[in-house]
Amino acid sequence: MTNITEPLSLALGLASFRSVEGAESNVRRLSDMVDYFADNEALQRALAAGDRVVYEFVELTQEGSDGVLSFGLTRIRPGLVGREYHMTKGHFHTHGGDEVYLVSEGRGVLVLQSRQGDCRAIDMAPGSMYFVPGQWAHRTVNTGDGDLTFLAVWPGDIEHDYETILREGFCKQVLEGPDGPLITELRG
Ligand code: M6P
Ligand code: ZN
Secondary structure, three states: OOOOOOOOOOOOOHHHHHOOOOOEEEEEEHHHOOOOOOOHHHHHHHHHOOOOEEEEEEEEOOOOOOOOEEEEEEEEOOOEEOOEEOEOOOEEEEOEOOEEEEEEEOOEEEEEEEOOOOEEEEEEOOOOEEEEOOOEEEEEEEOOOOOEEEEEEEEOOOOEEOHHHHHHOOOEEEEEEOOEEEEEEOOO
């Protein structure tokens, strides 16, 4: 948890975010992603070769309901588990709360799913921003050959709900196809 009361300027890199007092570093490895990737056999095969990092993020979380913002930088390494690209777990915000992304490097797909079952997949590219309305679950997928790095900004008073995604999965999967990423509709 942080309490930032002075103006701040940060380069969009994990190291500069980590240098802020109170920054929380998170690493998600293959072993943290069991039940998230669809092909469990492929996940177990990959794990046997080593528990590699799928993504890292550094968060500067501030608590408060008076317009306080939290923000973080996420870097997803390139890679596949079976035919599925490396991705974040993805989550809903328990009581809503919008989120904004700004991509600094890489190529990817933002998968969005509303509580009513609407489903979207939006291409992500450097220099573009993405707005996630509060009621939509969000997952980011690295479809490129290099890192996918993006800034995220969200309200200080949200809570993350991973349970719904674990239970129900996402409505779309992003898979490697013969001519690039292939987005398959699972439902919705
Ligand atoms: C971004 C934000 C964070 C999120 C992180 C990792 O930084 O959306 O809120 O925690 O990515 O994603 P996840 O929590 O789904 O693992
Ligand atoms: Zn979020």
